[in-house]
Amino acid sequence: MDDQRWRSGPTPAEYSPAGEELAELRELLLGADRQRILEIERRLDAAGVTGEELAELLPEAIVLRARRDRQLARALAPTIETAISESVRRNPREIATAIFPVLGPAIRKAIAEALAGLAASINHAIEHSISPRGLAWRVEGWRTGVPYAQVVLKHALIYRVEQLFLIHADTSLLLAQAAPPDRALADADLVSGMLTAIRDFVGDAFGPEREAGGLRTFSVGELTVLVEQGPAAILAAVVRGQAPESLHQRLQETLEAVHFQFAAPLAQFDGDAAPFEPAVPLLEGCLETRLSTDRPAETRRRALWLPWAIAATLVAAVAGWLIVRSNREWNGALARLRAEPGIVLVSAERDWGRWRLSGLRDPLAADPAGVLASLDLDTARVTARWAPYLSAHPAFVRARAAAGAPAGLLALQRSIQRERVLFPIGSAALAEGGHEAIARVAASLAPLDSLVATLGGRATIALVGRSDPSGSDATNSALSRLRVESVRAALTERGVAADQLQLQPVGAASPLPADDAALRSTINRSVSFEVRIE
Amino acid sequence: MMQKKVCMVGLFATGKTSMVQRFVHSRFSDRYLSTVGVKIDRKEVEVDGAAVTFMLWDLAGRDGFEDITPSYLRGSHGILYVADGTRPETWAQLGELSALARDAAGEVPSVLAINKCDLRDQWMLGPADEAALAARWDVVRTSAKTGEGVEEAFRRLGRGTLARREAGR
Numbered sequence: 001m002d003d004q005r006w007r008s009g010p011t012p013a014e015y016s017p018a019g020e021e022l023a024e025l026r027e028l029l030l031g032a033d034r035q036r037i038l039e040i041e042r043r044l045d046a047a048g049v050t051g052e053e054l055a056e057l058l059p060e061a062i063v064l065r066a067r068r069d070r071q072l073a074r075a076l077a078p079t080i081e082t083a084i085s086e087s088v089r090r091n092p093r094e095i096a097t098a099i100f101p102v103l104g105p106a107i108r109k110a111i112a113e114a115l116a117g118l119a120a121s122i123n124h125a126i127e128h129s130i131s132p133r134g135l136a137w138r139v140e141g142w143r144t145g146v147p148y149a150q151v152v153l154k155h156a157l158i159y160r161v162e163q164l165f166l167i168h169a170d171t172s173l174l175l176a177q178a179a180p181p182d183r184a185l186a187d188a189d190l191v192s193g194m195l196t197a198i199r200d201f202v203g204d205a206f207g208p209e210r211e212a213g214g215l216r217t218f219s220v221g222e223l224t225v226l227v228e229q230g231p232a233a234i235l236a237a238v239v240r241g242q243a244p245e246s247l248h249q250r251l252q253e254t255l256e257a258v259h260f261q262f263a264a265p266l267a268q269f270d271g272d273a274a275p276f277e278p279a280v281p282l283l284e285g286c287l288e289t290r291l292s293t294d295r296p297a298e299t300r301r302r303a304l305w306l307p308w309a310i311a312a313t314l315v316a317a318v319a320g321w322l323i324v325r326s327n328r329e330w331n332g333a334l335a336r337l338r339a340e341p342g343i344v345l346v347s348a349e350r351d352w353g354r355w356r357l358s359g360l361r362d363p364l365a366a367d368p369a370g371v372l373a374s375l376d377l378d379t380a381r382v383t384a385r386w387a388p389y390l391s392a393h394p395a396f397v398r399a400r401a402a403a404g405a406p407a408g409l410l411a412l413q414r415s416i417q418r419e420r421v422l423f424p425i426g427s428a429a430l431a432e433g434g435h436e437a438i439a440r441v442a443a444s445l446a447p448l449d450s451l452v453a454t455l456g457g458r459a460t461i462a463l464v465g466r467s468d469p470s471g472s473d474a475t476n477s478a479l480s481r482l483r484v485e486s487v488r489a490a491l492t493e494r495g496v497a498a499d500q501l502q503l504q505p506v507g508a509a510s511p512l513p514a515d516d517a518a519l520r521s522t523i524n525r526s527v528s529f530e531v532r533i534e
Numbered sequence: 535m536m537q538k539k540v541c542m543v544g545l546f547a548t549g550k551t552s553m554v555q556r557f558v559h560s561r562f563s564d565r566y567l568s569t570v571g572v573k574i575d576r577k578e579v580e581v582d583g584a585a586v587t588f589m590l591w592d593l594a595g596r597d598g599f600e601d602i603t604p605s606y607l608r609g610s611h612g613i614l615y616v617a618d619g620t621r622p623e624t625w626a627q628l629g630e631l632s633a634l635a636r637d638a639a640g641e642v643p644s645v646l647a648i649n650k651c652d653l654r655d656q657w658m659l660g661p662a663d664e665a666a667l668a669a670r671w672d673v674v675r676t677s678a679k680t681g682e683g684v685e686e687a688f689r690r691l692g693r694g695t696l697a698r699r700e701a702g703r
Contacts, residue, residue, distance in 0.1 A: 171539040171610030193574040193589050200605040201570045271537045271611060
């Protein structure tokens with residue numbers, strides 16, 4: 001029979017009155033068969049597709065629908081939620097095992113963020129603590145160049161992980177063990193069993209806390225045992241000293257790695273620990289955790305050379321200061337020697353603290369060693385060579401004239417200075433005796449000049465004109481001037497160079513001494529001679 | 535090395551501790567039994583040429599089976615039940631004990647050691663009772679004092695745990 005024909009035909013309810021006859025005819029012809037065909041048609045419509053067909057189509061259908069809208073997800077959500085909650089209720093361990101590797105890192109991340117804030121505030125508190133210990137640590141930090149927080153860590157967190165046990169959670173059997181070679185426990189299997197038993201005991205004794213992970217830490221003297229519980233395995237670490245909280249995290253990460261890498265062996269474990277040998281390096285990674293002070297190696301290096309740098313700077317500063325001081329001494333000494341009359345500095349050198357000087361020195365000049373000693377210099381390090389010479393410095397000429405001059409010179413000087421040209425009262429005209437005295441002086445001058453010239457000097461004659469005290473000062477001064485001028489004129493007439501003569505009219509200001517008042521007046525109406533050697 | 539966790543279960547003074555004392559490596563003192571309720575020892579057994587290390591969990595048995603901590607039984611590969619041939623209550627309660635063990639550890643190989651077989655004059659286990667027990671358990675008569683049957687009991691248990699492993703493969 002052709003189904004298609006029946007399906008495309010009109011349903012009985014739709015028959016038009018005009019088609020009633022045809023319907024009747026059909027009823028007559030087909031009768032009960034027609035009822036059955038209609039029933040089959042209804043069933044086919046209701047069933048739509050078979051289970052097998054559905055299985056074929058379902059994945060594709062889900063993909064197609066999910067692309068179109070979120071209706072499918074909305075429809076499935078309540079069912080999935082119920083399924084999960086039912087699964088958790090029936091067997092929580094299945095779900096826990098499945099999500100353990102995912103959940104651990106996520107939770108840790110959240111906790112780490114929360115703790116970071118806490119750590120910052122603790123840090124703040126520590127930084128502001130002024131306890132003696134805090135100050136001591138602060139000094140240590142300053143001295144070693146390590147940040148203060150790390151100094152605190154160093155003192156607070158010295159520890160060493162000595163043993164690690166990886167224990168199968170269900171059977172309490174030892175899966176793997178890590179320890180430094182000399183510290184490996186022969187009875188690690190017994191210890192791990194007992195450790196689990198004690199954890200069970202504590203868990204049973206304290207009931208609900210067990211759900212939160214059971215016994216995580218316990219201490220025996222210096223040793224602390226940290227226990228991390230996973231769904232299939234337990235990691236226990238025996239730590240000497242103060243175990244930091246970060247170690248828990250490290251153990252957790254290791255345990256997660258073990259769960260991840262050994263998921264199948266853990267599930268199928270039946271007493272054979274051989275498949276867990278590759279886990280030993282993982283465990284060994286937790287051994288001998290570095291000290292917090294090991295990390296800033298660079299800072300420590302800096303700290304090591306810092307004292308040297310300070311010492312070198314000090315040495316350089318001292319050396320620099322010494323050099324500056326030495327230069328100042330040297331330049332000062334040279335300037336002083338150059339200023340000294342009778343000393344001519346020709347060369348001056350110095351090296352390695354020794355001074356070498358050479359030059360000319362007048363025998364009458366000051367002793368150079370004495371000059372240097374007067375500057376507080378160590379003369380022992382001065383080597384000097386002085387060639388003798390005669391200085392034309394007036395002081396030396398005079399001194400030589402006075403001390404080393406020949407007897408003739410002194411005699412000539414004395415004879416010239418003994419001469420006196422006398423004048424009558426109130427007159428500047430030369431008298432007879434005056435011309436004779438002038439003649440004698442002029443005669444003495446020539447040998448005097450030549451003698452002085454041999455000493456390197458030059459002689460001049462001062463004409464000192466005086467008057468007696470009678471009369472006004474103005475008159476006396478004018479009179480004494482007229483008197484020296486007339487003597488000069490008389491001398492130049494006799495060939496004496498005018499520039500060799502100096503006029504010195506003093507009036508009645510510095511009279512020549514005499515006991516008798518009349519004689520005093522007579523000898524002061526005069527011009528006398530003073531020989532000067534320059 | 536194959537390791538197996540084996541729990542020794544039995545009422546107070548059935549001789550569990552004495553039974554293993556002479557044969558095992560002991561690290562922990564018996565004091566643990568009264569404090570923590572368990573003491574763990576190691577026993578190495580050779581079963582058909584294969585070495586098996588038993589981690590023996592000696593569970594404290596006091597006045598009744600309620601005293602046994604179920605979590606200690608978890609994960610056991612085998613259970614050695616110990617009864618005292620001179621005290622009927624020690625085998626009368628075996629059913630309840632094994633039910634407890636089954637809850638905690640599931641169906642695992644087990645052996646029943648009826649201990650103190652050296653005390654023949656005080657022996658209370660009649661042939662009928664023994665036959666009834668043998669119908670349900672793998673029974674070994676043991677004497678912790680003379681050592682009789684002890685090795686055998688462990689060997690049988692070892693065979694059981696290894697066979698289970700083979701079957702599981």
